[in-house]
Amino acid sequence: GAGVSQSPSNKVTEKGKDVELRCDPISGHTALYWYRQSLGQGLEFLIYFQGNSAPDKSGLPSDRFSAERTGGSVSTLTIQRTQQEDSAVYLCASSLNEQRYEQYFGPGTRLTVT
Amino acid sequence: LAKTTQPISMDSYEGQEVNITCSHNNIATNDYITWYQQFPSQGPRFIIQGYKTKVTNEVASLFIPADRKSSTLSLPRVSLSDTAVYYCLVDAPGYSSASKIIFGSGTRLSIRP
Numbered sequence: 001g002a003g004v005s006q007s008p009s010n011k012v013t014e015k016g017k018d019v020e021l022r023c024d025p026i027s028g029h030t031a032l033y034w035y036r037q038s039l040g041q042g043l044e045f046l047i048y049f050q051g052n053s054a055p056d057k058s059g060l061p062s063d064r065f066s067a068e069r070t071g072g073s074v075s076t077l078t079i080q081r082t083q084q085e086d087s088a089v090y091l092c093a094s095s096l097n098e099q100r101y102e103q104y105f106g107p108g109t110r111l112t113v114t
Numbered sequence: 115l116a117k118t119t120q121p122i123s124m125d126s127y128e129g130q131e132v133n134i135t136c137s138h139n140n141i142a143t144n145d146y147i148t149w150y151q152q153f154p155s156q157g158p159r160f161i162i163q164g165y166k167t168k169v170t171n172e173v174a175s176l177f178i179p180a181d182r183k184s185s186t187l188s189l190p191r192v193s194l195s196d197t198a199v200y201y202c203l204v205d206a207p208g209y210s211s212a213s214k215i216i217f218g219s220g221t222r223l224s225i226r227p
Contacts, residue, residue, distance in 0.1 A: 103158075106157055
């Protein structure tokens with residue numbers, strides 16, 4: 001079956017612009033995560049969706065970051081008024097349920113803010 | 115919060131067994147230990163998960179001592195394709211907030227011919 005997909009694969013934007021990053025999780029997976037990975041660094045947790053529960057937003061670095069998950073499937077991460085420090089690879093992952101036994105990652109979106 | 119510590123980098127040769135150790139002194143009762151592998155320009159990929167003693171699958175073994183304050187990922191007979199970054203995670207699936215998931219900086223493993 002299809003894995004986790006993300007779009008776009010690359011995004012270059014000017015400082016101050018808004019961007020939207022999309023994630024399509026594996027069908028049937030109820031848990032969805034967003035992470036950020038700066039060059040040569042580990043993964044930084046951003047936000048977690050599980051079923052119909054309120055999302056865990058505790059990792060979002062500022063109020064410029066927000067995310068939605070529509071119909072329990074596709075998720076969109078929005079960054080408003082982008083800054084150069086937002087440049088990173090944004091990774092999405094899904095897992096079967098809240099047990100988080102195994103996370104399946106997408107290929108990521110490389111965001112460059114100029 | 116269970117912080118993990120891993121070596122920044124390791125080198126080995128094809129055909130050798132590689133052991134990567136992760137320290138997690140503050141591991142909690144409900145925590146599991148999970149290892150992921152990441153190749154350049156790709157998302158991490160699940161390798162193995164365990165709670166105690168030893169777990170083995172088709173690609174690796176995971177050794178966890180009785181006190182669970184460390185764990186060792188063992189890769190048998192590595193090949194060039196095992197060159198990647200390996201992350202150790204300590205997490206309590208279903209028991210804690212997802213913000214407890216901390217990947218850390220990982221161990222960069224380089225395999226030489």
